[in-house]
Amino acid sequence: MINLNNKKAGEKILSLWWFAVLAIVGVGIIAGTLMFYSKDIDVRGIEADIISDKIMDCLANRGNINQDFLDGSFDIFDKCYLDKDILASEQGLYYIKISVSGAGVNFEPKRFGNFGLEEDCSIQEKTNSKYFARCSEKNVLVLDNQKNKLKLSILTGSNYFGGEIDVYKD
Amino acid sequence: MNKRGTVLLEQIIFWVLNIVFFVLLMAFVWRASTGVVVIEEIYAKQIALAVDMMKPGTEANISLSELYDIAKKNKFEGYVVLPEPDKNLITVRAADSEGYSHHYFSNLKNLQFNLDKENKNLIIKAPND
Numbered sequence: 653m654i655n656l657n658n659k660k661a662g663e664k665i666l667s668l669w670w671f672a673v674l675a676i677v678g679v680g681i682i683a684g685t686l687m688f689y690s691k692d693i694d695v696r697g698i699e700a701d702i703i704s705d706k707i708m709d710c711l712a713n714r715g716n717i718n719q720d721f722l723d724g725s726f727d728i729f730d731k732c733y734l735d736k737d738i739l740a741s742e743q744g745l746y747y748i749k750i751s752v753s754g755a756g757v758n759f760e761p762k763r764f765g766n767f768g769l770e771e772d773c774s775i776q777e778k779t780n781s782k783y784f785a786r787c788s789e790k791n792v793l794v795l796d797n798q799k800n801k802l803k804l805s806i807l808t809g810s811n812y813f814g815g816e817i818d819v820y821k822d
Numbered sequence: 823m824n825k826r827g828t829v830l831l832e833q834i835i836f837w838v839l840n841i842v843f844f845v846l847l848m849a850f851v852w853r854a855s856t857g858v859v860v861i862e863e864i865y866a867k868q869i870a871l872a873v874d875m876m877k878p879g880t881e882a883n884i885s886l887s888e889l890y891d892i893a894k895k896n897k898f899e900g901y902v903v904l905p906e907p908d909k910n911l912i913t914v915r916a917a918d919s920e921g922y923s924h925h926y927f928s929n930l931k932n933l934q935f936n937l938d939k940e941n942k943n944l945i946i947k948a949p950n951d
Binding site: 667670674677678681682685686689692693695698699702703729730733734735736737738739746812814815816817 | 836840843847850851854855857859860863864866867871874875877878909910911922923924925926927928929930
């Protein structure tokens with residue numbers, strides 16, 4: 653039995669406690685470090701931004717919208733240097749929506765990729781949850797060939813964390 | 823040894839053990855933060871994003887010095903960056919493992935990836951259409 657009045661025994665008990673404290677601190681820091689560095693580096697927001705920038709660049713030139721796009725004879729993947737196999741797959745990890753609105757314009761929004769990610773974008777905005785796609789929304793005023801003011805809106809989303817995915821090329 | 827000497831020796835052992843413990847802990851954290859897995863992921867994503875941002879007629883120059891240093895430390899002499907344009911894939915390896923892969927979504931034609939081993943650089947060229 654340990655005699656607590658004995659000073660030497662008290663010191664031994666204290667050092668045992670100290671080693672227990674060290675073990676707890678050590679395990680905590682090791683677990684925290686492993687958890688932190690095993691997480692993916694999240695570039696989904698940057699990817700969504702790059703896609704919307706590229707589409708905006710090739711659709712709006714010096715404040716004028718590309719008329720071929722309004723006429724429906726404009727392939728955004730080919731003209732904006734975007735890979736259709738990766739971005740437009742319905743089961744994929746990306747989403748693109750392009751809308752044009754304004755007086756006298758009846759333009760059906762063009763949507764590509766995984767349509768489910770559009771809902772993810774609005775949920776992510778409200779909850780800031782890491783499990784929902786990161787999105788980028790850009791709006792600009794442009795002129796058509798009749799000099800009518802139109803609003804061009806581009807919404808893009810990415811839920812690609814990294815790693816190899818199946819890409820089927822034609 | 824008298825009582826005072828014993829107490830002093832205990833104090834010294836106590837502090838030496840504490841210092842060794844915290845030094846080992848910091849070494850672990852430092853190794854984890856500069857580890858192969860993290861560096862491979864950082865470079866794969868950085869290169870893929872650089873490709874995504876490129877336009878025809880542009881060139882990107884990415885320094886790979888840190889990646890080469892880690893590959894050298896791990897005695898890895900293979901290709902540290904392996905581009906697969908048919909899959910739009912960049913794979914980065916700094917050790918004898920699978921490495922880390924990341925897809926790029928740009929479809930620029932005839933992308934050229936040149937590894938400059940001497941200057942530890944990756945030069946990516948996107949020719950004009």
